[in-house]
Amino acid sequence: MLKFATRTWFGRIGLLLLLCLPAVLAAAEPRLLDRVVAVVDKEALMESELQQRMQQVRAQITDRGLRVPPETVLRQQVLDRLILDTIQLQLAQRAGMQLDEQTLNQTLNRIARQNDMTLRQFSQAIEADGMSFTAFREQIRQEMLISQVRQRRVGDRIQVSQQEIENYLASPEALEQEGREFRVGHILIPVTDNPTPAEITTAQQRAQGLKKRLDAGEDFQELAVSSSAGDEAFSGGDLGWRTAAALPSLFADQVVRLSAGGMAGPIRSPSGFHLIKLLEVRGGAQHLVNQTRARHLLLTPNALRDEQATQQQIRELRNRIHRGESLATLARELSDDRGSKQSGGSLGWVSPGQMVPTFEQAMNNLEPGEVSQPVQSQFGWHLIEVEERRQSDLTDALRRQQVRQLLSERRFEEEVQNWLREIRDSTWVEIRS
Template structure:
């Protein structure tokens, strides 16, 4: 999970925790079942808590509220999807241990200029909200992120041919810019019938009618959208246009800020996009320093301790300094795969080696031989042969293009994965029975 997303989730959960007790005390609802998701239930009190938090979030954003019934249905839909994902995670043994959770909480605290005790006080804040509840909410968010990474993101493949085609496209040639958009997704069931598509189209036509009348797009997203960000007004914050889902990127490339797209259809449903704003980004030329190095690696064993290996390398270094060829010593002593090449590692870029090796290598002058250096692989003698500065702007551009295409594919695949997850589950919504 990205740090920014984790912080946004933490803020939302903190707000939920602070508002829920007051609401419960004031209303004291009789608990009823509002939905059954496989073998688990969602209660009326659970839903009220989340609706209260969603209402506060929308007000804080300045978004006009949907009707009470519409907001309740939208929030319940989000809760169903969360529960389905957590069930899938439990069934497939996706877990987050306490140490990982503690690191995440520490990050949240530090980025809010707090320590853990201060964060706990802010969460509980005289409202009687258990710290354990907040911890488990954060744990669940990390679990959902790991589940998506395993089941969706890690399975997305971007080929070199796709990167080449993208870099040659007008989209890439137009120069770098970031865009901010809002979107509404009306999700279609898996294998939707013509009648289901017609009903969905009718719903989209109603949304478009309200847009033409001047209704707030964020309110309409909160009212109608099936996307996970509906309660945030459907906003997709600043990102390069190439990182948008393809159907959005193609639409936005033909639009101006403030415009709203026609209804668009994809494999997962119908989409409406509002182009909020754009800004230019400047591509910086990027250069790195590469080092041409070679080394001799000797590992410890039952017969050779760290001290033994270190003394052996000290002796080898003395011979090399006195004129014996480094490459010859590597060929006859090194246990690394580069031994046959005289220990030659070729040109090494920052991050190519483990930190211990890189620090020692960077501290050497050209031609200098290091003292014995320990790394997770064993003990090394390192010699720097030459250094050079290399322009890697094109490499960086290719890497960014690959990342953008991966993000685009992953977002589309995730929506399809969510739809399949729900279509394969038993979901019984009982909201109308409770009215």
């Protein structure tokens, strides 16, 4: 079985991206007389396109061992999703958004590697399973464009302040759940914009009816497939692994209080009523890194000093340091690194991955108090001095960075459903029976 990513967008917060569906490879070309099933802002959606998408979804659901919903239910759900995808691709086109061939090829190569294949072998496997590689490539391109347009149109609305990060870190949720991750199932029963009281009551009763069926022992994932309007419906409602901060805030407080297997809801939001189930919980770990406090002197070849002269001068400076002069003093006088020159070449505490590889490797091979031989990088020639080393707990700094990203992700996932409803309501759509 070929493996594919199943998120539909990127995660700054990790991003929200559905690269492809496992069921794509089970889909065969439809053989029917075509007709228009919907018109989206003058663009026709064809019966063949709808049938092909339905075949993909059926195979995906079956592959997960879930029960396929009735044909009329599945058709309506897939058509709604197809309409939304078309609207988003139209927005991308109007914004002039394009996906360059290099990025698309890199994604395809990554998918092939995930399946332990070369791209050629992967292409042959797709063709052997009944779908042209050209069609598969186009589907990946469209999914990536949809992710980009969501990121631009929804992500730009979201700002996270430092005070919000501080407030979150001080919250009982953060203190209780530090380092823990949750895998959550989600069912959304939608309501329209500005719903009438009767529409709200109908949706609520439907959600309560589903909750009763779940309490009676029906399978959550199968009900998500047949009943949820969430983006993850065809994956059994599985939101994947999230920290508490990355869960939609609407039900994050509920999730952290549940035991594995527990359920909550219906929970009301502007987009509808939500049912959630905590599928699994796992813990985190402390983030310790080895840091180095170092300084350096940089000489860069220029119009007055060619490569050979630069090498000669850096060797002479090392000899002067060997005879007792200070690297810090020489760096203040001669270094071409403007950022560190005034502080005697001080780089402060350096964490793994901060410096270019050749510099970091040379630095790591030094003992405290030792000065390196001349080291070449893309910036020029360096002399490096290690002052001391330590092991640091960067859990707090990393956590702050993660909180900023994950609060953005949380808002993104809440906002994307509102945005989808907005673009659906503002686009002329004609459904043809």
